Amino acid sequence: MKKLLLLLFLGANSLAFSQKTTQPLPEHPRPDLLRTQWLNLNGSWDFAFDSTFVIPTKFAHKIQVPFPWGSKLSGVKDEADVAWYHRTFQVPAAWGSKRVFLNIGASDWHTLVYVNGKFVGEHKGGYTPFDFDVTSFIKAGQTQRVDIRVDDKRRMFTLYGKQGYGNARGLWQTVYLDARGADYIDHFAVYPNIDKGTVLIKAYLGGEASKDSQLSLKLSNGQSAIALVKKGSTIAELSLQLKKAHLWSLEDPYLYDLTLALGSDEVHGYFGFRKISVTPLPGSKIPYIALNNKPIYVQLALDQSYHPDGFYTFPTDAFMKDEIIRSKRIGLNGIRTHIKVDIPRKLYWADKLGLLIMSDLPNAWGEPDADMQRESEYTLREMLKRDFNHPAIFSWITFNETWGLFTHVDKKSIYTPETQKWVASVYRLAKSLDPTRLVEDNSVCCGRGHTETDIQSWHAYQAGYEWDKLMDDQSKNLFPGSQWNFEKGYVQGSQPMINSEFGNVWGYQGSTGDVDYTFDYHKAMNSFRNHPKMAGWLYTEHHDVINEWNGYYKFDRTEKQTGLDAIVPGMSLKDLHGPFYVSTGQEITWAGKAGQTVKIPLHLSSMTDLSGDLRLKISFAGVTAWGEKQNHWTKELPLHFAPWDVKALDSLAVVLPKDKSVNTLSFVLTNASGKVLHRNFAHIIVEEGNLKPSNPKMEFVTVPVERFSASLFPDKQWSGVLGHKVNGAGAGYFEYEFPISGSDISEVRFMVEASSKPILGKDRSDAGKMDGDYMLGKGTFDPGVNPNAYPQTDVYASPANLRVSANGINVLETVLADDPSDHQGILSWHYQARNNKLDEAGTYGYLVQGLIPPAAWQVALKTGKLVLRFESKRGGLALYGDQSGRYVTDPSILILRK
Template sequence: MKKLLILLLMGANSFVFAQKTTQPLPEHPRPDLMRSQWLNLNGPWDFTFDSTFVIPSKFAHKIQVPFPWGSKLSGVKDEADVAWYHRTFQVPAVWGSKRVFLNIGASDWHTSVYVNGKFVGEHKGGYTPFDFDVTSFLKAGIQSVDIRVDDKRRMFTLYGKQGYGNARGLWQTVYLDARGSDYIDHYAVYPDIDKGSVRIKTYLGGVASKDAVLQVRLANGQSASMPVKKGAAVAELTLKLAKPRLWSLEDPYLYDLSLRLGDDQVKGYFGFRKISVTPLPGSKIPYIALNNKPVYLQLALDQSYHADGFYTFPSDAFMKDEIIRSKRIGLNGIRTHIKVDIPRKLYWADKLGLLVMSDVPNSWGEPDADMRQETEYTLHEMLKRDFNHPAIFSWITFNETWGLFTRVDKKSVYTPETQKWVASVYRLAKSLDPTRLVEDNSICCGRGHTETDIHSWHAYQAGYEWDQVMDDQSKNVFPGSQWNFEKGYVQGAQPMINSEFGNVWGYQGSTGDVDYTFDYHKAMNSFRNHPKMAGWLYTEHHDVINEWNGYYKFDRTEKETGLGAIVPGMTLKDLHGPFYVSTGQEITWAGKAGQTIKIPLHLSSMTNLSGGLRLKISFAGVTAWGEKQTHWTKDLPLKFAPWDVRALDSLSVVLPKDKSVNTLSFILMDPAGKVLHRNFGHIIVEEGNVKPSNPKMELVSVPVERYSASQWPEKQWTGVLGQKVNGAGAGYFEYEFPISGSDITEVRFMVEASSKPILGKDRPDGGKMDGDYMLGKGTFDPSVNPNAYPQTDVYPSSSSMRVSANGVVALETVLADDPADHQGVLSWHYQARNKKLDEAGTYGYIVQGVIPPAAWQAALKAGKLVLRFESTRGGLALYGDQAGRFVTDPSILILRK
């Protein structure tokens, strides 16, 4: 079923350079700070590894800029820490006598620039842009540029998770632009939606050499100007907007603007919006607000990595699609995790309407003077660069206290001194940007907040633990509480959000690749019952090297959730809408026939609307012999209020008489019949009738683990606590069924089966997961983890299956895959609650057919029918009545006269 992603372990042929016919990332890298006269220098550069400070005379390689060396898209292996780049360029004649600047979007870490053999300048840092005025270094005709980058590991640098793919050297667009004699370096727009105006603060690249006029023009025709006196470095003006149009998630309108100072002009944009905190209507519960209205945050942790480009995406279209992928499943935001993301990706978040939390990357050393300087510098520069992106609503200065521990008496300590510094960095960020929220530390693992605008916390839990976790969080969140705060600091009226969750780390040693949807469903149900939590953030948007529970795979292909097969039309968006019908944490129940089970129901309405709804409830299932049954449907009127969570009447369900697995589906509609939300739960009848409704039919089953013979030379083992039998390669399982009587007219067989490839954990050397996951080391194999069972995806693993009865072939077929997703309800329900998983979510297909009369007639003489389930390739898994998706053991159905 799976193609193991052996990422980063690429063969030599992967690095053979082939000249591209098109320039990589040709678009202007800064839509928020553009000049019309510019020249993109992306593409093939000469490249060589050389640690000397002398410009090389020969270059061993060609590299594609701006992809970091070591990435597949760069065309160069990662063979050393220091390298030189070289290329030539020609300044366009139309630039005339303007000043020429060389711009580098980002380069990690110590970058030195030479033009025409002369040293121009250097920069230290890995994430933010820098430029050099190269005008005085130019000559007539062809120019040369040489760039030395030293990326030796330094413990104080903000390395983040670069172990997933190092951002070595130049990793964002390199370009030239032409500027005026007095030029605009950058600008900051301060929207004030309450007054209907914007304050625009323009920073010059130095001090003005003469008196001038700054002109501001908006695309809607509005303009303003102000004098800039000689010696001034900053100019500021306020513009009242005519018919203001807000930037929102539903209408992400952008105001285009141009700024002109003498012979220098830049173009950019801004969004007219406000970020603040507001109480939910009718309560004191604080929520993050957009344009003075509360927003229920539904975010994904975005590691923002690409399998072939690492920190750098292959195209602008890919970056746009990253934003669309989030919106497509109903999310309203992402958190770019410990990486300062690429401006054009932020542009697409602005353009398409997706909120962004932006992290300062972390170091892995101690918080010494060098680390503090590096952090504060990067914070300052990223806020300067990204100030005008309306999508960004918060800055996060530290994550999980990484890089904040000091060794004291052989212990790692988060010292009070460091905590004070963290609080000071929070205040620094607020002083640099008073328009957004700032989070001091996105906390985890017993560590707490100091001073912060957002009360966040991380929790990676098994699905069956969420109600307890949420109850604890909710009861301990109030002004003055020290819950989730360090000693000496207390809660205020900050919005409380979960800023990382998922089952990826919710089980012992993590889950590897596993169906995320079952535990995710439980979390969503629990979260929506706790209105004190103003939002959540799932780990993660896409798989990365050693975390495999993304909404999408690392190559951004789709995963199968199984939701639509359970309730037609249901997708992840049903779990992310403003309306939500919740049964609480539990989504499966089991009992005996005739037993009554009470199902709690809650309605969550995270919306400004109020009014009436209709809730259609259906109860249907499949019996042990494969018969579909519809038990009942109900249609209930409901009232809802804005931003409200209310308990509905509990649902009493009498369990059907037949052994079966049943689905309780909920479809919420508006008065016109438009579907607003779908949800479901499963009810399993464990002890019930197994006599088919046809009185002439008899069901004979054998527990899946009681096979009479088997042969699997490659490997044979069990899963789902013994309720599933597995055979790898070519082999068979045989079962003996009692059979007698002279009135038989037909015999059929039925079994739930799937293919069974060998996964990493199934190999003799499986389960070894050495290395530091946080730094990208480990297995590079999503199925090695003992808890793993790779989720259904677009890479099927089929197998051939033959069924024979007493040596007579009854059926030959192909098993399409070895699936694992939400449809494997029994494989989830019967998991032990011990922080471990045993092939959770796996399921198969119902394979059934008619047994040739000669076979069962011959079997009557011996009183037993021997069924052989055989695979000639691809392996075979058979499921019992407590595994897979059907309450069915290997069975025969006997039809009598």
């Protein structure tokens, strides 16, 4: 029901603004820089594709501003590179003789503005706000006309980012008017100093002050201050000692509201009283990012910040708010807005709700020539100016994976020393503009390194079984003076090390992440928490986008199923993101023979400044090949934890049960009062074990899933999970012959693990065709086309009808609810070949059982064969063997004798 309500909520939010009676995004776009006298111009505008510089007299379309043309929410298809917008407006009489400004939140790329047919001004750039004083163009007492021409022709030096995932064409942020005084405040910057308890505010005027005046400040805590502004000044400063200073933190994101007034001009905003720095972990020299002088283990998601219907622009303010809530509710403490300067109101919700932000400068895709460098530096200056007062932002990233930094020389792409020097200079530029935050020169990947940086970041997309080795290697190379991860001529200092991108996406051969992410994610979390030199991580990604399908959420932000709660009741992603963590290391599955002893390594990670005592409850339980649940044992251990500590616990020696089975070691960590702080688990598979049920009168008979006696699926039939699973598309059947004999039979039951089997993209005749440039959004839109793909369980089910018959007699008819793939597909993950490829990893089915009528098995006694047919009427059929799915069983029968 919760999933249904979420779908209804998202659907309502996607449709509400599209109705002509509702203005899209009616809220003030800048809560950090707000004037009460303002007029929102979002809504229906006349629109025409026209590359001339003559204001059109006819407009063929209506467009919903501020959605980029080409997006569904704009109502206009993408048919050309240049377009004109037109609408009328009236200046509110209450504004009196104040100056009137037209503000555009963002427009991509070359924008020309006309008011009442007169040219007002132009702007070049795609991400940052600009405004024009239109006072002299306004005709008193009349309806005013505004026309805007936007040229978005592709230019290789512009900061295109990943707009192939949805172009930000034309106006894509709120357009509005506001009224300002003769002397007005263009913007302001707040410098909190928590060590001294003071705050400094720099107000930047829109021009030279026309006369001597006063700048006044009022805070929501009742404090105020005044500064003199001399005629000719362009900047004014105010400072004050805060009374009972209230820090901004993730747990308590307190914001001070403020009002600045200069003559008749008044702006409202806010700030958070907090500090971003680097500090060593207590008792060590390991550097960590610090919030308010305390280390913080950053746990982030890459947020490409796209919406399927609005591209760069979100449909509602509520949707933007929920983007932040989506991260917090799974236990993350931050996101990285990826190569997009995000919308101010989304940043506002991060400020208000308490979520850290890494903010990227978008990249160009050409060469780092003079035009590209000019565009990058301009946008960097403007984004830092616009977003300086957002306490959620803790770092700026100037470049990503060296995109746009290669020069082509002799048919080679080279990251030249000259470009490296320029990158270092851009780092220094950002530091000079904002000394209060951390700056990364380049979020490093693919053999390229840092120059000058505040964070030692690196990307790694790889299989889950490779994490411990990589983490060991990188931890060894982390020390001042190390050249690891740096370009020639540059060395590491005392920067904190974080992984700033990882995930299944791109991690397997040609993969775009369209597979259960939870299994390898679990492995990564286990490994990361055993390596305290890594000060945090960043998972790719917050939500799926176009052809990257590795998100916590789908592109429409509906839920994906992790399967964690089904393995350990109450467990969720938050258990993998908490301050306390019990890790078995990279491995989370083991296999062996009955009676064998397996040693499971255990570590306790406590990323907190507290110390104390805990209790660890360990339970060992499983399910046999014939479906019998077994609770083997439970024990509790007392543990002591120290601040910011990772320590090895005694290894756990587990004697494997006698029966063939799949078993779970569950770990539940509680504090002294019994509150659950963390849950985790590992699996142990008994491969060679007893196959005789505990009831001596019960006989268990199995047939390997691949050894069916007959089958017919006209659409398609094939195998998966290295031959341990059989698939049939559409309508069809698999038959199995079971030996049966004796006159003392009283009951016969059947058992099989089964799921539906829809046709995925990779299952079609054109399987594996994924032409196009993925970085620019020109690859596949099909999450199931990649050879490694098996899309994760989500809210969109693919049911099938299953009929089971024995020797022609109907036994059972049921519905297989879905074709699931998530962490519950234990065997389908464990038995994958470690060759950087996946074969239907994470897939599993439902344990289907039933009683076979006596008439069926009595007939079978005459031939010695009981023939079971598993038949799909629609939706396809997949059957699992003892090395696939989640039950360590093949198609089976259970014979109860008298």
